[in-house]
Amino acid sequence: MPAxxxxxxxxxxKDADAVLTTRNRSLCGPCYQxxxxxxxxxxxxxxxxxxxPGSPSYRLLLPLSLGVSSSSLLRMLDTxxxxxxxxxxxxxxxxxxxxxxxxxxxxDEALYTKRFxxxxxxxxxxxxxxxxxxxxxxxxxxxxxxxxxxxxxQFKDDTSRSNEERLAAFRGANSTATSxxxxxxxxxxxxxxxxxxxxxxxxxxxxxxxxxxxxxxxxGAAKGRGAAxxxxxxxxxxxxxxxxxxxxxxxxxxxxALYESVSPDLSDIVIPDEPLSENILxxxxxxxELMLRYVTTQGEKYPGVMANVSRTANKLDSYSSLDSTxxxxxxxxVDNVKGNETGITVASQFSVQxxxxxxxxxxxxxxxxx
Ligand SMILES: [Zn+2]
Ligand SMILES: [Zn+2]
Numbered sequence: 587m588p589a590x591x592x593x594x595x596x597x598x599x600k601d602a603d604a605v606l607t608t609r610n611r612s613l614c615g616p617c618y619q620x621x622x623x624x625x626x627x628x629x630x631x632x633x634x635x636x637x638x639p640g641s642p643s644y645r646l647l648l649p650l651s652l653g654v655s656s657s658s659l660l661r662m663l664d665t666x667x668x669x670x671x672x673x674x675x676x677x678x679x680x681x682x683x684x685x686x687x688x689x690x691x692x693x694d695e696a697l698y699t700k701r702f703x704x705x706x707x708x709x710x711x712x713x714x715x716x717x718x719x720x721x722x723x724x725x726x727x728x729x730x731x732x733x734x735x736x737x738x739x740q741f742k743d744d745t746s747r748s749n750e751e752r753l754a755a756f757r758g759a760n761s762t763a764t765s766x767x768x769x770x771x772x773x774x775x776x777x778x779x780x781x782x783x784x785x786x787x788x789x790x791x792x793x794x795x796x797x798x799x800x801x802x803x804x805x806g807a808a809k810g811r812g813a814a815x816x817x818x819x820x821x822x823x824x825x826x827x828x829x830x831x832x833x834x835x836x837x838x839x840x841x842x843a844l845y846e847s848v849s850p851d852l853s854d855i856v857i858p859d860e861p862l863s864e865n866i867l868x869x870x871x872x873x874x875e876l877m878l879r880y881v882t883t884q885g886e887k888y889p890g891v892m893a894n895v896s897r898t899a900n901k902l903d904s905y906s907s908l909d910s911t912x913x914x915x916x917x918x919x920v921d922n923v924k925g926n927e928t929g930i931t932v933a934s935q936f937s938v939q940x941x942x943x944x945x946x947x948x949x950x951x952x953x954x955x956x
Pocket of ligand 2: 913915916943945947948
């Protein structure tokens with residue numbers, strides 16, 4: 587977002603020239619950075635308390651897409667970390683970084699590698715790893731079974747083929763834009779969770795802005811994934827025993843873009859978002875893309891409304907029932923969700939024992955020959 591032409595000095599430090607206006611305040615670059623970083627630190631409160639002496643620091647996983655949000659979050663956390671290190675011999679938490687290689691047609695591997703290496707070099711005190719989506723077979727033990735059951739008998743999973751080919755065949759079996767995108771989201775989350783579990787991380791720090799959380803909330807409801815929304819948009823325990831936290835939930839996407847623009851060290855790292863094309867036919871868009879477009883355009887006009895959507899979603903009761911049956915694919919609760927007792931459940935509909943799928947996954951499922 588281009589900063590407006592400004593005259594006068596920063597309202598915070600009263601020293602440097604103001605370069606931007608945010609929430610009716612004219613600030614210089616460094617003061618704006620502090621302003622946003624403070625919003626993230628507040629959300630990181632529970633990890634800023636030091637564990638007992640002798641106990642290890644919290645281990646947190648940050649999925650890095652090299653987009654504006656996750657790169658900015660990494661920089662903000664790094665600043666907080668440096669502040670802790672200036673006063674203490676150790677930090678209250680450590681951060682592990684995982685990059686899942688993009689699986690879209692627009693993926694430019696050479697550019698991605700360059701940006702990934704730049705991030706690793708800039709933030710050299712963290713462990714970085716990058717893995718492709720098809721490594722899901724290595725990190726998520728029951729994926730093969732869930733996948734076979736999900737697509738049904740017309741899909742032949744050939745384990746002699748490479749994981750990449752197997753995943754391509756599975757994704758190819760899902761026909762509509764929404765079901766493809768929906769499934770990619772499920773697989774992506776499963777892989778990050780599988781990685782967090784294998785590396786002993788207790789929480790995943792998702793970089794969603796309030797804009798993205800509002801889009802997720804609306805799309806989740808539209809796709810029948812309301813049961814999974816609780817942990818997909820709130821700071822809470824997920825069904826896998828790994829916490830989900832959203833430290834950027836009080837920040838909008840344009841504010842993160844502004845943060846990037848005043849942080850020159852991010853310019854070699856961030857891969858810009860693909861611009862939203864006006865020419866794409868709406869029917870070819872997935873519900874997720876449609877909602878993101880809607881929230882992005884409307885959020886500029888009504889930022890308070892979007893912040894309210896994500897704030898309300900954060901108040902939903904988190905996943906807590908231990909005896910519930912959970913979906914084999916996405917881990918949402920399959921049977922009677924509290925407050926939704928009349929909803930269709932796969933268990934009651936198909937009377938299958940194992941695996942079972944939630945309402946949202948069933949809706950994205952290809953037509954099954956019975
Ligand atoms: Zn200032
Ligand atoms: Zn599901």
